[in-house]
Amino acid sequence: AFIAWAWWTARGDESRLYRGVLWSTELADLVLIACAVAGRESLVARALSFRPLAALGTLSYGVYLWHWPVYLVLTPGRTDWDGYGLFAVRVLATLAIAVASYRLIEMPVRRGAFRQWKVSWTLAPAAATSLAVVLVLATRGAVSPMAASPAAAMPQIDNTAESGPIRAMLLGDSVALSIRPGLEQLGPEWNLSVWNRANLGCGFLEVDKEFDYWGNLTKETADRCRKWREEWPSDIEAFRPDVVIMVFGAWDSYDRLVNGVMLEAGTPEWDAYVFNGLEKQLDVVSSRGAKMLLVTFPCSKPAAWASVPDAAEREQETFRRINELNEVYRRFAEEHPDEVALADLNAFACPESRFTDLVIDGVRMREDGIHFSEGGSPIVARWLAPQIIAAASEGREAAVSAPTRTMLLGDSVATSMAVGLVREGPPAGLSVWNKGGLGCGFLSADEEVDAYGKWSAAKAEDCQKWRSGWSSDVDILQPDVVVFLFGPWDTLSLKVDGRLLEVGTPEWNAYALEELGHAVDVLSARGAKVMLFTSPCFKPRDLAVDGTAYVRLNPQRVDELNDLYWEFARRHADQVVIADLNRLVCPEGEYTDVTI
Numbered sequence: 400a401f402i403a404w405a406w407w408t409a410r411g412d413e414s415r416l417y418r419g420v421l422w423s424t425e426l427a428d429l430v431l432i433a434c435a436v437a438g439r440e441s442l443v444a445r446a447l448s449f450r451p452l453a454a455l456g457t458l459s460y461g462v463y464l465w466h467w468p469v470y471l472v473l474t475p476g477r478t479d480w481d482g483y484g485l486f487a488v489r490v491l492a493t494l495a496i497a498v499a500s501y502r503l504i505e506m507p508v509r510r511g512a513f514r515q516w517k518v519s520w521t522l523a524p525a526a527a528t529s530l531a532v533v534l535v536l537a538t539r540g541a542v543s544p545m546a547a548s549p550a551a552a553m554p555q556i557d558n559t560a561e562s563g564p565i566r567a568m569l570l571g572d573s574v575a576l577s578i579r580p581g582l583e584q585l586g587p588e589w590n591l592s593v594w595n596r597a598n599l600g601c602g603f604l605e606v607d608k609e610f611d612y613w614g615n616l617t618k619e620t621a622d623r624c625r626k627w628r629e630e631w632p633s634d635i636e637a638f639r640p641d642v643v644i645m646v647f648g649a650w651d652s653y654d655r656l657v658n659g660v661m662l663e664a665g666t667p668e669w670d671a672y673v674f675n676g677l678e679k680q681l682d683v684v685s686s687r688g689a690k691m692l693l694v695t696f697p698c699s700k701p702a703a704w705a706s707v708p709d710a711a712e713r714e715q716e717t718f719r720r721i722n723e724l725n726e727v728y729r730r731f732a733e734e735h736p737d738e739v740a741l742a743d744l745n746a747f748a749c750p751e752s753r754f755t756d757l758v759i760d761g762v763r764m765r766e767d768g769i770h771f772s773e774g775g776s777p778i779v780a781r782w783l784a785p786q787i788i789a790a791a792s793e794g795r796e797a798a799v800s801a802p803t804r805t806m807l808l809g810d811s812v813a814t815s816m817a818v819g820l821v822r823e824g825p826p827a828g829l830s831v832w833n834k835g836g837l838g839c840g841f842l843s844a845d846e847e848v849d850a851y852g853k854w855s856a857a858k859a860e861d862c863q864k865w866r867s868g869w870s871s872d873v874d875i876l877q878p879d880v881v882v883f884l885f886g887p888w889d890t891l892s893l894k895v896d897g898r899l900l901e902v903g904t905p906e907w908n909a910y911a912l913e914e915l916g917h918a919v920d921v922l923s924a925r926g927a928k929v930m931l932f933t934s935p936c937f938k939p940r941d942l943a944v945d946g947t948a949y950v951r952l953n954p955q956r957v958d959e960l961n962d963l964y965w966e967f968a969r970r971h972a973d974q975v976v977i978a979d980l981n982r983l984v985c986p987e988g989e990y991t992d993v994t995i
Contacts, residue, residue, distance in 0.1 A: 461497030564592040571646030577770035581780030602650035641791040643684040648696025652720040697748035802830040809884035840888035886934025890956035933981040
């Protein structure tokens with residue numbers, strides 16, 4: 400009973416394991432074995448002779464051998480299952496493979512079936528190949544923070560120059576490493592030079608022993624992490640960063656073994672130790688005038704917990720520890736306003752104050768429940784970049800020039816313009832984020848005309864889903880300017896609340912003005928100015944994409960739409976400026992094959 404209780408409740412990150420629970424289970428195992436071999440009529444021997452248990456014992460080596468790759472392959476992301484359902488599937492798959500392995504490999508080997516084989520030249524390569532296949536299948540599509548080497552080369556920057564890119568050094572654990580690709584990808588357009596110095600499995604606190612990847616406290620891990628932290632002063636001296644980004648939490652939120660005493664997360668002693676640890680690291684990172692950007696750690700729910708019986712308790716305990724750590728971060732930043740800035744990543748990644756499978760722009764932000772995915776990394780970087788720049792501006796004597804954050808919204812015409820804006824933007828001081836939506840306008844509808852000239856509720860729903868993401872896009876980028884370029888689709892008839900709205904009618908005008916006002920309110924919610932582009936005239940089309948008859952695109956309707964744009968801009972001069980793209984590309988007032 401004790402062994403079952405310990406197996407069910409104990410976790411590798413708990414201090415009680417190292418205060419008697421671990422060796423107690425080993426002692427209980429010895430007692431159980433002694434009882435089993437004492438005699439066939441003993442209670443334990445009879446219980447373990449139960450046929451299913453005996454069969455499991457026969458397969459035990461295969462179960463032990465194969466359960467690991469099965470767990471790697473059958474993940475919640477691949478199966479869309481979790482909890483006990485996923486656990487059952489994993490167990491059944493493991494047992495099935497173990498039976499096959501027992502009959503096809505183990506028993507033939509025992510009987511000497513492979514005695515004539517040259518084992519070293521056949522089985523070994525076969526085993527290696529099999530393992531490689533398993534690993535490829537298990538990790539296909541996964542994004543590992545380990546892909547980034549913590550020993551990345553330092554960017555070459557002239558430290559004597561008064562101007563130049565903002566120098567940002569990234570320190571942290573594997574979560575920091577998962578953010579690194581996005582920061583390095585967006586660095587040039589934000590005038591950032593990012594040096595990755597994060598390290599897998601390490602925190603910022605000095606401890607006697609550190610948890611390794613298997614949940615064991617080891618001196619080796621603590622020594623490895625200590626050696627890495629001892630390199631920070633020389634890194635600071637060499638790179639002279641303007642900002643040092645600190646993303647820690649996976650390890651520092653645990654109970655800490657210090658001077659032989661286990662400090663439990665959330666206790667006054669633990670709080671004081673974490674605070675003093677931050678003080679020590681602040682002295683290091685600010686030694687050359689850098690600002691510390693302290694990033695709160697996001698709540699997490701590792702996908703591996705999906706099949707663990709006590710997943711809810713683990714999540715609650717992890718949430719408590721992370722909140723305790725983040726509260727120390729906030730207090731530290733408040734007490735050091737001149738040297739420390741706080742970026743609340745926890746609020747961004749956990750908007751509901753708990754872990755959810757957050758999806759932004761169709762991207763699952765944290766597929767494994769901890770690290771940011773390949774698609775999620777640039778989204779986090781766009782959110783974090785303005786805060787890096789703000790921290791650098793406070794740390795530098797001279798003002799730091801940041802690019803104008805520009806978000807582009809529109810249909811396929813806007814998307815065609817995005818190519819040039821993205822290419823020419825950086826030299827002009829623009830950082831451009833293309834959020835165009837092919838085949839969509841800004842007007843909501845129950846049904847709208849699709850690319851085949853047919854009424855479609857599905858298309859209307861897809862476009863509405865895209866528009867509903869604008870608010871979160873604005874929160875992420877916090878743009879200075881939103882370029883708004885719509886036309887062809889908004890010149891077609893719409894079905895709204897059972898009514899057919901035709902362009903140019905009083906009903907359409909009133910509805911379009913209302914929808915445009917709502918869109919501008921959303922896009923300017925963070926203070927951005929909306930640049931409203933008139934729709935360029937276009938060559939009339941009578942055919943759909945498949946060559947069938949199409950609802951004719953009437954150039955007169957473009958004029959009706961542009962008149963509405965001008966009227967709206969006059970009414971909302973505080974939120975909107977208008978750019979007459981129609982006049983630029985249609986100087987004669989109608990479509991011509993313009994050459995510039």
